Amino acid sequence: MPVNTKAIGKTYEPVVYAVGREKIKEYARAVGETNPVHLDVEAAREAGYADLIAPPMFAVVYSAPSVGPPIFDPEIELNFAMMVHGGQEFVWGPPVVAGDEITTTAGVKDISEHDGRGYYVFESISTNQRGERVCRGTWTNIVRGV
């Protein structure tokens, strides 16, 4: 059965995420961060930031919720039970700090098929409250047996 490519270019409702200081600490500890700019407000301020800086991969926390709707969009017909996360790219802009409000919009960048596998590529664009692009995520999900 060929993959359904009709949804390429479709975008979804934006998701807004308010970045909290304790959430940054919780995330930083879970990934083993030791840089004090993620854990100690004074250290972050001495480094010139208004508050704790989120580790770059904190992008997962504020942007992953935007990718749920395309994954489960009936128009895309993605077989979630057979899906694996094949690849990921993030491109970062200015650092995210506690107190920021991040708005993320996801869209369908590409859907294709090679050798019986479906490749579903979603893109998320995240901007802060000043309109600066803080992150672009490219999420490649592979579905076996399409």
Added chain:
Amino acid sequence: MAELHAGEQIPEVRITPDKYLTVRYAGASGDFNPIHIDEDFARAVGLPGRILHGLWTMAQVARAQTDAAGGPEHLKRLSVQFRGMGVPEHEVIVSGTVRELADGRAVIDTVAEQDGKQIIRNAEAELEL
């Protein structure tokens, strides 16, 4: 901060995720897929047991870059391919080599391995120095 030179390795990151790491990471990240936190569920779907979140392992790859560059603000891009699966209680080793270094930008080829197998491969990082 490490001094970066083209053709040389960046300092390795070595970390052994403890038995409950996947539970803490699930809470921290919001990814509660039961293959990461429920041993019985993971076995029922044909896995050897609970597996690491790929994005946790990617965070270790990111940390190797930001530690080498001297701070989180230097990492401008990271792209990875996930292969196989990581498991708790086995050491994860991130290594990388500076492929290019010019005009304040470095490109690093980097991988994460566990038990001699790459669980993140073909990863590429761009640092602004």
